[in-house]
Amino acid sequence: MEQVQEQGASQGRSPGRGRGRPxxxxxxxxxxxxxxxxLVADGYDALTMQAIADRAGVARQTVYRRWPSKSRLVADMMLSGNLAVGFEAPTDVAGTDPAIDAVRAWLHAAARQVTDASQVAVIRALASVAAENDDDGRLYATFTAPARAHLxxxxxxxxxxxxxxxxxxLDAAADAMIGAVLFTALTRTPSRPGSLDALADVLVEGLAAR
Structure with a gap:
């Protein structure tokens, strides 16, 4: 793979541009x-700055000049919108109670997706990176934004x-549902259909019109 060339290398930098490389x-x-x-292929633990540099076609020092650590690089990648938990939208929801059936359908669709190996790797990486970077919750908010908007x-x-x-x-209900799904991936414990239905019942009961 050809290496991606950096602009303004030290030999070719124009006078007056100042120190450092743009x-x-x-x-x-x-x-x-x-x-x-x-990250998707190998998981966070196996990810190295050298492997990233090799795949990107740049020198390892180029990566370190931009990001001082693996966790900061992964955090910026997630904040850039390069990854998201893309829970599928349930369609043709039918039942005697449309509200609770829609919640159930969403929970089941989300739980199925987080059993996918690539999604599990990404969600676990998110937990590690968020713990290492003081981002005030921005990582989780950005990462789950598409799923949350649909929910x-x-x-x-x-x-x-x-x-x-x-x-x-509704925001609190959405947070509870997304949290339950992320917990499933983080604990390697597939959600049982019965537990998902019970969560839907509790949430909708609390939200129900009186």
Missing amino acids: RNAEADLAILDATRDL LALLRAGVEQGGIRRGAD
Whole structure:
């Protein structure tokens, strides 16, 4: 693989530009993409700066100049939107209680996806990186944003249909459901269908219109 060339190398740097080398967007993107691919394939523990450099086609020092540690690099890759927990949207939800059936369908779809090896590797990496970087929860918020947006849409639909009361704390319900799914991946404990249904019952009972 050809190495991605950095702009403004020391020999060719124009006078007056100042000290140091300017960032090269092409190299940055190659490094972030390599980090994502290797993380999904091999997991966080096996990820090394040398392997990232090799895959990106840059020198290892190029990676270290931009990111001082593996955890900071993985954190920036996740914050860039390069990865997300893409829970599938359940479709054609049917049942006697549309609100609770929609919640159940979402939970089951999400639980199925986090049993995928690549998703498990990424979620476990997220826990390690978040613990090593003081990001005030931004990693989790960015990483789960697509899934959370879809889930909130389902809950708002439940409000419009009358099954969920207006004024209910939908954000808290979404956080509880996403947390339950992430816990499944982190503990290597597949969620039992019965436990997911029970969680849906408890949540919707608390949100239900009176």
